[in-house]
Amino acid sequence: MVGATPCASCKLLRRRCAKDCIFAPYFPPDDPHKFAIVHKIFGASNVSKMLQEIPVQQRGDAVSSLVFEANARSRDPVYGCVGAISYLQNQVSQLQMQLAVAQAEILCFQMQQQQQQQQQDHHHQQPNNIPITTQQMMNQDEKSLLLSTSNFDYNLLQQQYLNFSSTTSNNIVMQDPPKRESLWT
Amino acid sequence: MTSTRSRCAACKYLRRKCPSDCIFSPYFPSDDPQRFSCVHRIYGASNIGKMLKQLPVQLRADAANSLYFEAHSREADPVYGCVGIITNLNEEIHDAETELAKIQAHIGVHHQTKNPEDGEASQSGHSPVQQQ
Numbered sequence: 001m002v003g004a005t006p007c008a009s010c011k012l013l014r015r016r017c018a019k020d021c022i023f024a025p026y027f028p029p030d031d032p033h034k035f036a037i038v039h040k041i042f043g044a045s046n047v048s049k050m051l052q053e054i055p056v057q058q059r060g061d062a063v064s065s066l067v068f069e070a071n072a073r074s075r076d077p078v079y080g081c082v083g084a085i086s087y088l089q090n091q092v093s094q095l096q097m098q099l100a101v102a103q104a105e106i107l108c109f110q111m112q113q114q115q116q117q118q119q120q121d122h123h124h125q126q127p128n129n130i131p132i133t134t135q136q137m138m139n140q141d142e143k144s145l146l147l148s149t150s151n152f153d154y155n156l157l158q159q160q161y162l163n164f165s166s167t168t169s170n171n172i173v174m175q176d177p178p179k180r181e182s183l184w185t
Numbered sequence: 186m187t188s189t190r191s192r193c194a195a196c197k198y199l200r201r202k203c204p205s206d207c208i209f210s211p212y213f214p215s216d217d218p219q220r221f222s223c224v225h226r227i228y229g230a231s232n233i234g235k236m237l238k239q240l241p242v243q244l245r246a247d248a249a250n251s252l253y254f255e256a257h258s259r260e261a262d263p264v265y266g267c268v269g270i271i272t273n274l275n276e277e278i279h280d281a282e283t284e285l286a287k288i289q290a291h292i293g294v295h296h297q298t299k300n301p302e303d304g305e306a307s308q309s310g311h312s313p314v315q316q317q
Contacts, residue, residue, distance in 0.1 A: 041236075043229045050227075050263060058264045065268040069255060077236060078244045081267045082251040088274035095281035102288040109295040 008035040013044055022051050026063040034067055041070040194221040199230055208234050212249035220253055227256040 006017035007024035012035055017024060023044075027035040038047055047066065054062050073080035195209035196202065198221050203210060209230075213221040224233055233252065237245050258267035265272070 041232065042227065043232055046227060046229050050259075054263055062264045065265045068268050069259075069266060073236075073255075077240060078248045079251045080255055081271065082254050085267060085270055085274065088271060088278065091278050092274060092281065095278060095285060099281060099285050099288065102285060102292060106288055106291050106295070109292070109299075 005029045008032045009039070009044060012036060012039060022048055026051075026060060037070045037074055038063075038066050041073050042066060191215050194218045195225075195230060198222055198225060208237050212237070212246060223260060224249075224252050224256040227259050228252065 004017070006015075006029065007021055008027040008029050008031060009023035010017035010021060011029060011032065023035065027038075035044075042050075050066070051059050051062060069081050072084065076083050079086070190203070190205075192203035192215060193207055193210035194213040194215050194217060196207060197215060197218065209221065213224075228236075233249075236252070237248060240248050255267050258270060262269045
């Protein structure tokens with residue numbers, strides 16, 4: 001039937017919405033803001049090129065992440081998503097410190113317990129090495145301390161932008177750091 | 186004497202003359218052509234220029250750096266870009282908080298074992314997550 005509603009992209013770009021429009025599945029006409037913000041930051045042409053290079057089954061996620069980044073950049077024109085990343089990295093560092101302190105404390109307790117047990121039970125020698133539960137916790141600690149850097153040399157880029165991370169912490173605009181569940185809202 | 190200032194990476198890429206007030210030149214030096222080509226691929230020169238022009242001069246360097254970071258992230262991960270990094274960090278925080286709560290529970294038990302009659306002193310003063 002002729003006269004199907006054009007998608008939000010084609011409405012904004014004032015063009016005919018083709019049957020195989022690359023934007024149509026992801027930018028429905030009832031949410032014009034979604035495409036508007038992506039177009040403002042990235043440009044329709046760039047978004048189209050990016051989507052064409054991605055398998056169809058991943059384009060939905062790609063669009064969601066582009067919308068997220070565009071909104072972040074719109075809210076914070078200086079730092080965009082990098083502000084959120086800096087904030088979260090700060091949180092990770094603080095948690096790692098707290099973890100280290102807590103693990104040191106528990107290690108102390110266990111060593112004290114071990115010494116007490118050795119003193120009380122003089123005839124039954126305990127092994128000299130650290131109890132297995134603490135070893136397991138330490139291995140778990142090593143795992144949890146690692147930042148996942150699966151895709152690229154993030155650490156190199158991190159060093160690059162650490163020069164302005166001190167100002168970043170003073171200028172964080174993101175009130176709600178994105179959580180896993182609400183990333184796409 | 187005519188100036189022989191070399192073009193910035195942006196103007197080289199765009200094959201145009203680099204004016205003395207070029208918006209790109211302070212942030213896209215000619216010795217790092219990859220930096221501009223990366224942001225250009227994701228945002229386009231026009232959008233970069235607009236974004237930089239809308240900012241006070243003292244904030245433009247930070248903005249250019251963050252744009253480059255995001256563009257590089259998007260090139261490395263075309264589906265999620267730097268949102269993938271945010272997801273990973275959130276998961277990391279979640280795991281660390283869980284681990285911390287577990288360990289602090291252990292500490293609580295140890296305190297209680299040590300001072301069974303002293304209920305107040307046996308509780309650790311730590312909260313699971315110290316919020317900023």
